[in-house]
Amino acid sequence: MLDLTYETPKIKTIAGAKHDWELVIGMEVHAQVSSNAKLFSGASTRFGAEPNSNVAFVDAAMPGMLPVINEYCVEQAVRTGLGLKAEINLVSAFDRKNYFYPDLPQGYQISQLYHPIVGEGEVLVELGDGTARKVRIERIHMEQDAGKSIHDMDPNMSFVDLNRTGVCLMEIVSRPDIRGPEEAAAYIAKLRQIMRYLGTCDGNMQNGNLRADVNVSICLPGAYEKYMETQDFSHLGTRCEIKNMNSMRFIQQAIEVEARRQIAIVEGGGEVEQETRLYDPDKGETRSMRSKEEAHDYRYFPDPDLMPLEIEQAWVDDIAKALPELPDEKKARFISDFGLSDYDASVLTADVESAGYFEAVAEGRDGKLAANWVINELFGRLKKEDHDITESPVSPAQLGGIIELITKGDISGKIAKDLFEIVYTEGGEPSEIVEKRGMKQVTDTGAIETAVDEVIAANPAQVEKAKANPKLAGWFVGQVMKATGGKANPKAVNQIVAAKLGL
Amino acid sequence: MSIDQNTAAKVAKLARIKVEEDALPALASEFNTILGFIEQLNEVDVEGVEPMVSVTPMRLKRRDDVVTDGDQQDKVLSNAPDAREGFFAVPKVVE
Numbered sequence: 092m093l094d095l096t097y098e099t100p101k102i103k104t105i106a107g108a109k110h111d112w113e114l115v116i117g118m119e120v121h122a123q124v125s126s127n128a129k130l131f132s133g134a135s136t137r138f139g140a141e142p143n144s145n146v147a148f149v150d151a152a153m154p155g156m157l158p159v160i161n162e163y164c165v166e167q168a169v170r171t172g173l174g175l176k177a178e179i180n181l182v183s184a185f186d187r188k189n190y191f192y193p194d195l196p197q198g199y200q201i202s203q204l205y206h207p208i209v210g211e212g213e214v215l216v217e218l219g220d221g222t223a224r225k226v227r228i229e230r231i232h233m234e235q236d237a238g239k240s241i242h243d244m245d246p247n248m249s250f251v252d253l254n255r256t257g258v259c260l261m262e263i264v265s266r267p268d269i270r271g272p273e274e275a276a277a278y279i280a281k282l283r284q285i286m287r288y289l290g291t292c293d294g295n296m297q298n299g300n301l302r303a304d305v306n307v308s309i310c311l312p313g314a315y316e317k318y319m320e321t322q323d324f325s326h327l328g329t330r331c332e333i334k335n336m337n338s339m340r341f342i343q344q345a346i347e348v349e350a351r352r353q354i355a356i357v358e359g360g361g362e363v364e365q366e367t368r369l370y371d372p373d374k375g376e377t378r379s380m381r382s383k384e385e386a387h388d389y390r391y392f393p394d395p396d397l398m399p400l401e402i403e404q405a406w407v408d409d410i411a412k413a414l415p416e417l418p419d420e421k422k423a424r425f426i427s428d429f430g431l432s433d434y435d436a437s438v439l440t441a442d443v444e445s446a447g448y449f450e451a452v453a454e455g456r457d458g459k460l461a462a463n464w465v466i467n468e469l470f471g472r473l474k475k476e477d478h479d480i481t482e483s484p485v486s487p488a489q490l491g492g493i494i495e496l497i498t499k500g501d502i503s504g505k506i507a508k509d510l511f512e513i514v515y516t517e518g519g520e521p522s523e524i525v526e527k528r529g530m531k532q533v534t535d536t537g538a539i540e541t542a543v544d545e546v547i548a549a550n551p552a553q554v555e556k557a558k559a560n561p562k563l564a565g566w567f568v569g570q571v572m573k574a575t576g577g578k579a580n581p582k583a584v585n586q587i588v589a590a591k592l593g594l
Numbered sequence: 595m596s597i598d599q600n601t602a603a604k605v606a607k608l609a610r611i612k613v614e615e616d617a618l619p620a621l622a623s624e625f626n627t628i629l630g631f632i633e634q635l636n637e638v639d640v641e642g643v644e645p646m647v648s649v650t651p652m653r654l655k656r657r658d659d660v661v662t663d664g665d666q667q668d669k670v671l672s673n674a675p676d677a678r679e680g681f682f683a684v685p686k687v688v689e
Contacts, residue, residue, distance in 0.1 A: 126659050133662030142680035146670045147663035163659030184647075191610055193684045241681070242688050249688070250681035253670070388608055398654040399647055 097215075097223035103271035104312070105347075107354040112309045114350050115318075115327050116275050117267035120282055121260045122292040123236065123300040124167045130235055130259035131158030131201065138298050142252040150257040152196035157396055164259040165400065167291040168208050168233050169410050171261055174289045174417055175228050175282075177212025179407050183232075184399040188389045193251050194238030202262075203232035204391045208400065214285070215419055216269075216278045217437065224274055227266040236260050261292070267306065267327065270315075272343035279303060279339060284418050288443050302337040306330045307349045309357065328353065329363040333370050333377055345370035349377045421446055429458025438466055444480045445470075451487030456494050464494060468511055489514050492521035505577055506530050533579045536587065539571070542579065543587050546570045554592065561594045597625040 104111040126136055132147035149156040172179050184206040187199040209231035217223040238256040240249045263282060269275050283294035283301060294301050308330035310318075318326040333349060336342045348370070353363045368377040416424070418440050425436040425446075439449045439462060453461035469490060473483060493510055496502045502510060502525060513524055525531050533539060546567055547554055557563040567588045572579055597605075602622040606613040613621060667680055676683040 128657075128659050128661050128663075133657065133660065134664035135661040141667065143667045143670050143682070144680075145664045146666070148670075149663075151670050159655055159657045161659050162656040165656075189608075193682070193687055240687065242686065244681075245678075245683070245686075247686055248676070248678075248683045249686050250678065250683055252681055388604075390608065393647075398652065400654050 097217065098221060100218050100220075100222035100224055100270070100274065102312075102315075103273070105309075105350055105354060107358045109358050110311060112350070112354050113312055113315060114271055114346065115267045115308045115310055115315060115330075116269035116271070116346060117306040117330070118263075118265045118269065118275065118278065119304040119306075120263040120265075120279060121236075121302050121304075122171070122263060122282070122286055122294075124164050124233075124259040124261060124291060125293050126161060126164050126167065126259055128161055129257040130161055130164050130233065132257055134257070136258050138300075140254055142250075142254065145254040146256065150196070150253055152198070158201065158394075160397070160400065161259065164233065165208070165402065166410060167259075167289075168231060168261050169402070169407055170289050170414065171263075171286060171291045172209030172212065172231055173407075173411050173414055174285050174291075175209075175212035175214055175231070175263075177228055177231065178210035179402075180206065180208055180210055181404060181407070182206065182399055182401050183208040185394040185397045186391045187394045188234075188391055190389060192237065192240075193249060194240045194253070194256065196238075196253065196256065200235050200237065201394055201397070202234035202391075205393070206399070207232035214265075214278065214281055216274060216281050218273065218277050219437070221433070224268065224270065224278075226268045226278055229264045229266050231261050231263050234260050234262055267308075267318075267330075272346040275305065275346055276339045276343050279342065281418075284441065288415055288417055290415075296337045296339070299337055302335055303342060305333045305336060305342060305346060307333065307346055307353070308363070309350055309353045328357070329365050331363065331365065331377070332367050334367055334380065336370060341370060341372050344372065344375065345377060348375060352377065415443070425449075425458075429453055429462065431458065431462050435462045435466060438470075442480075448480050448483070448487055452491045452494065454491075456491055457498055460494055460497065461491075464490060464511075468508065472511075472515055484518065485511070485515050489518075489521060496521060496525060500532060500580060501525060502530060502532050503577065503581060506532065529578075531578065533575055536583060539575070539579050539583050539587055540591075542571050542574050543567070543584070543591050546574065547591055557592055558594070561592075564588050564592060564594060567592070597622045597629065601625075 102113055104113055106112075123136075124130075128134065129136060129147070129150065132149035134147040134150055135145045137145060149158055169179055183203055185201050186204045188202045188204070189199045191198060207230040211230070212228040214226045214228060215223050216226055236255050236258040238251055238253040240251050242249050244250050265278070269278055279301070283292075286292040287294050292301060296302065308328035310326070310328050314326045318324065331349060331353070333345050336345060349368065356363055367380045369380050370377050422436045422440045425431050425439060426433065431439070438445075440446045445465075449461065449465045452465060469483065469485060473480065490511075493507055493514065496510070497504060497507050510521060510524060510530060513519070514521055550570075553563070553566060557567065568581070568584050571584045571588065572581065599618045599622050602618050602625060603613065605625075606621070671677040671680070671682065674682050
């Protein structure tokens with residue numbers, strides 16, 4: 092397999108009043124496991140249900156209820172770990188993270204602080220300009236989601252819905268290897284892509300199924316390198332954590348705004364305080380969540396209701412064997428097997444459905460031509476109607492048929508576009524349409540010769556000019572194409588025109 | 595380890611238990627007695643001993659990913675002091 096190699100991206104700096112500053116970013120991404128039932132109860136995870144209808148007594152923390160783990164959720168965490176080339180811990184354990192909030196009826200969240208199920212891994216984050224950053228993953232642990240509080244239904248009351256309470260989240264914790272707002276967005280996009288390939292999380296940010304806490308600090312050029320050498324955090328600035336972001340755009344804005352706030356503090360002779368902050372997109376500022384500071388003494392301890400989670404290596408090996416081809420591998424294969432450019436391969440592997448579609452079209456056909464048609468014609472057409480690839484009215488077999496007609500020389504590229512439009516709007520088998528509607532390219536040289544002879548005979552003055560200036564032969568080619576309704580094979584017309592004019 | 599009045603007050607606050615100022619010295623002293631009792635365990639040499647997590651060695655029980663529960667909004671809300679339109683209604687909490 093071809094290994095993709097990339098340059099390391101340039102580090103974005105922000106100019107302060109006195110210095111240029113670099114950014115250091117680490118992220119905690121919360122990804123909801125795509126499961127039917129919750130992590131420790133048999134209630135449904137379905138989004139958008141009636142409030143408090145997807146709630147078991149375990150989720151409502153009724154006295155005496157005991158959690159029983161959903162094995163499928165464990166499998167998805169392991170699968171995600173393998174997808175991030177991470178170490179899988181055969182023994183992990185659950186801890187209680189204690190805090191009070193109305194949407195947390197237990198008074199604690201079951202999480203994995205001391206012994207997470209997944210250890211160190213890494214993700215290659217491409218930035219689209221031929222550079223990529225390798226981001227180290229520190230750990231992935233499983234935990235329960237909290238419920239949802241709605242504050243705007245009543246002036247004096249908050250309304251609580253426990254449907255989300257107890258749904259399984261994977262918290263993916265990165266090392267502080269992300270060096271700018273664009274890299275942060277690209278990192279989330281890559282995690283999302285990998286998890287969608289694996290089928291472990293649907294990546295729907297709007298529904299909150301993928302959200303992130305972003306840790307931001309600033310440092311002077313050179314300090315980060317010292318940290319990387321020693322892994323000693325004292326080389327880096329004090330970080331602030333921006334909580335609960337579920338939009339790529341806001342994440343980038345928040346990082347930029349927060350970095351500028353910290354630069355102003357430090358350059359003004361102050362010190363950044365380590366704290367939790369919230370981004371307000373309307374005001375374009377981050378602000379302190381001081382109310383949370385005191386409560387952030389979580390008093391973790393092992394959950395006495397749950398035995399340690401022991402899994403077997405053979406089970407992990409089975410999951411590894413059933414892993415699908417991942418984006419990096421697929422992209423490398425598309426480049427080497429089909430001769431695609433890095434850019435085209437990225438576009439086609441962005442999601443697993445597009446990749447599958449392309450491969451069905453390219454199988455046994457011209458890969459580059461297939462890529463052009465899928466990206467330029469099909470994606471372009473789908474985008475116009477706001478459809479995604481799974482809603483394409485043109486099947487891979489139909490598009491493949493069009494491409495075959497082009498390769499065989501049966502139709503010209505121009506006619507192929509007309510044919511594509513017909514197949515897209517009316518459907519049908521491409522070769523039959525071509526046959527029935529007389530769209531076939533004229534490759535019969537006799538017919539083309541006749542057409543060329545006619546044009547030459549009708550335009551003696553042009554013939555003289557073309558003999559003096561061979562570039563004018565193009566005019567004859569155009570006339571012949573017009574006379575044949577665009578169906579003549581352009582290559583054959585070129586040759587015959589040149590021969591007849593004696594060029 | 596010694597618990598002073600401030601620590602006792604903080605623990606009480608985190609546990610959402612109201613303790614009057616004048617009750618704090620006695621509470622701190624009780625904490626210290628409990629912790630002192632438990633600290634005796636530190637005298638035992640546990641070098642090389644695996645921590646025991648259960649009296650009977652058993653595997654964590656697993657469940658299949660099947661929806662077997664829920665659809666009981668009325669029961670879930672039946673103990674709520676205030677419930678409206680299917681939600682628990684609680685005094686306003688806003689960040």
